[in-house]
Amino acid sequence: MNIPYRPIVWTIAGSDSGGGAGIQADLRAIDALHCHGASVITALTAQNSTSVQRVEAVSPTMLNAQCQALAADLPPRAIKTGMLGNAAHLMHIVEWIERLRQQHGAHPLVVDPVLAASSGHSFADDALLQAYQTHLLPAACVLTPNRQEAARLAGMPPLHTDHDVEACARRLQYHPQQTVVITGGDCTGSQSQDYLLSPQAQGWLNLPRVDTPHSHGSGCSFASAIAAALAHGHPAADAVILAKMAVQQGLQHSYAAGSGRGPVHLSPGFAQHPGHLPALSLQATPAPMQAFPRLSNPDLGLYVIVDSADWVARVLRAGVRTVQLRIKNQSTERLRSEIRTSVQLAAAAGAQLFINDHWQLALEEGAYGVHLGQEDLMQADLPRLAAAGLRLGLSSHSYWEVCRALPIQPSYLACGPVFPTTSKQMPWQAQGLHNLYYWCQLLSLPVIAVGGLDSSNIAAARQAGAAGVALIRAVTESRDPEATIQRLQQAIQTAQPDMQQPLPAWANPCLPGGNTLSARG
Numbered sequence: 001m002n003i004p005y006r007p008i009v010w011t012i013a014g015s016d017s018g019g020g021a022g023i024q025a026d027l028r029a030i031d032a033l034h035c036h037g038a039s040v041i042t043a044l045t046a047q048n049s050t051s052v053q054r055v056e057a058v059s060p061t062m063l064n065a066q067c068q069a070l071a072a073d074l075p076p077r078a079i080k081t082g083m084l085g086n087a088a089h090l091m092h093i094v095e096w097i098e099r100l101r102q103q104h105g106a107h108p109l110v111v112d113p114v115l116a117a118s119s120g121h122s123f124a125d126d127a128l129l130q131a132y133q134t135h136l137l138p139a140a141c142v143l144t145p146n147r148q149e150a151a152r153l154a155g156m157p158p159l160h161t162d163h164d165v166e167a168c169a170r171r172l173q174y175h176p177q178q179t180v181v182i183t184g185g186d187c188t189g190s191q192s193q194d195y196l197l198s199p200q201a202q203g204w205l206n207l208p209r210v211d212t213p214h215s216h217g218s219g220c221s222f223a224s225a226i227a228a229a230l231a232h233g234h235p236a237a238d239a240v241i242l243a244k245m246a247v248q249q250g251l252q253h254s255y256a257a258g259s260g261r262g263p264v265h266l267s268p269g270f271a272q273h274p275g276h277l278p279a280l281s282l283q284a285t286p287a288p289m290q291a292f293p294r295l296s297n298p299d300l301g302l303y304v305i306v307d308s309a310d311w312v313a314r315v316l317r318a319g320v321r322t323v324q325l326r327i328k329n330q331s332t333e334r335l336r337s338e339i340r341t342s343v344q345l346a347a348a349a350g351a352q353l354f355i356n357d358h359w360q361l362a363l364e365e366g367a368y369g370v371h372l373g374q375e376d377l378m379q380a381d382l383p384r385l386a387a388a389g390l391r392l393g394l395s396s397h398s399y400w401e402v403c404r405a406l407p408i409q410p411s412y413l414a415c416g417p418v419f420p421t422t423s424k425q426m427p428w429q430a431q432g433l434h435n436l437y438y439w440c441q442l443l444s445l446p447v448i449a450v451g452g453l454d455s456s457n458i459a460a461a462r463q464a465g466a467a468g469v470a471l472i473r474a475v476t477e478s479r480d481p482e483a484t485i486q487r488l489q490q491a492i493q494t495a496q497p498d499m500q501q502p503l504p505a506w507a508n509p510c511l512p513g514g515n516t517l518s519a520r521g
């Protein structure tokens with residue numbers, strides 16, 4: 001029998017008798033992300049969909065007893081804290097977190113500093129606020145305040161501008177390994193905008209705001225979903241994006257319960273809709289961009305990456321019709337001459353040639369297209385490239401890179417490394433056919449496979465739906481590149497995309513080692 005693995009996630013939070021927020025929302029979110037939720041209840045609230053009527057913290061003995069029972073049998077892969085009741089509770093929890101880390105190793109901690117209910121009821125006095133600042137925030141892996149909470153925790157006046165929000169996030173980041181997401185749940189406007197500051201990525205995450213009054217529990221669900229995604233080993237930026245996708249679906253499926261704000265309803269399948277992928281950009285409201293031209297032939301097929309015009313000529317002669325010129329460390333003069341010759345050769349052969357990195361020279365030499373990495377995006381003049389009609393290919397390795405790439409509307413997206421490679425040093429772990437299939441099926445632009453591809457796996461990459469299969473060593477290190485190209489072309493031509501498998505629930509984590517990031521860097 002195949003017993004599915006469900007990492008254990010603790011939620012340490014208050015009970016909402018109305019079933020909308022708090023522990024009740026947390027457990028539903030954790031379940032929707034395929035984790036097992038265990039709970040430590042800090043306080044009981046007498047609450048319904050319209051108001052919080054009474055709050056009573058549990059006794060310290062009861063708080064400790066819950067932690068003890070869970071620690072003995074259900075140690076966590078991740079912990080989420082919500083409403084904590086009072087400063088004394090917070091200190092007990094900090095001690096437990098430390099003890100668990102000593103006994104069971106590091107686990108990520110998501111702190112959702114619930115300082116007030118969305119109905120306005122305050123849950124935090126000055127002592128609790130100070131205990132957060134001194135003891136819990138520095139121990140967090142991810143912090144998820146809304147704007148009001150963020151300002152209060154940072155000791156700042158209300159956050160009115162995007163710049164205020166960004167500055168506040170920086171102030172709340174106690175060390176560079178921490179992630180701060182200042183959510184826009186307490187804002188209005190057509191976009192739901194969260195500001196993300198993480199070791200992997202920073203910027204604004206935008207999704208169309210779901211037009212519903214029933215958003216009770218969305219903050220609790222968001223933080224719990226982040227903890228669950230971390231427990232599965234996703235890095236923080238991806239965990240935040242997955243949680244935003246889950247809450248977006250939860251808001252779309254929210255419903256009325258009582259006469260006030262009904263609850264969000266998170267469910268599995270949230271990462272199977274491309275419309276749930278938020279746009280990630282440095283501006284909260286980015287200027288509209290011209291889309292890059294479509295590929296003349298979106299069936300890119302065998303895509304060979306080489307490092308000289310001589311190699312371009314050779315692979316074109318062997319019949320390759322998608323080529324990339326990828327030259328590192330050359331003088332500008334030499335680069336220009338290699339690019340010029342390659343552009344001419346490819347045009348004469350009717351091939352699609354992409355210039356890696358050197359977008360200015362590509363523009364000046366009238367290249368068909370460029371291939372850029374995400375670290376090139378800050379320097380490249382994308383509007384100029386699009387206006388000049390160059391095609392754009394972008395590398396992607398993670399959710400956050402896909403979310404950054406999609407708003408740019410490139411001509412294709414590369415998914416890699418699909419298999420281990422020695423051609424490029426990268427932090428990523430191999431994405432495998434699982435992720436390749438996921439991205440190919442999820443996205444509506446051509447997705448190509450790159451990294452560790454050769455005649456043993458090229459057909460499988462094609463079956464996963466790759467519009468093109470990019471490779472270096474399989475051709476350039478072959479003893480007979482022409483014969484190898486022929487074999488690879490045949491394998492590609494005979495393999496048909498196989499859409500019969502179900503779409504995976506989500507992509508596997510993009511970085512190795514699971515997620516053990518915890519306190520104090």
Ligand SMILES: Cc1ncc(COP(=O)(O)OP(=O)(O)O)c(N)n1
Pocket residue numbers: 305324326356357371372373374395414416424448450470
């Ligand atoms: C087809 C394809 N995919 C990915 C890459 C990697 O590009 P980049 O991230 O720009 O890294 P470098 O190639 O510049 O090292 C690629 N070149 N081609």
Ligand SMILES: Cc1nc(C(=O)O)sc1CCOP(=O)(O)O
Pocket residue numbers: 395396397414415416417418420421422423424450451452453470471472473474
């Ligand atoms: C240049 C490059 N970029 C990758 C990515 O994942 O972005 S993998 C890769 C190297 C591909 O070379 P080979 O076919 O020799 O493994």
Ligand SMILES: [Mg+2]
Pocket residue numbers: 356357371372373376
């Ligand atoms: Mg590059």
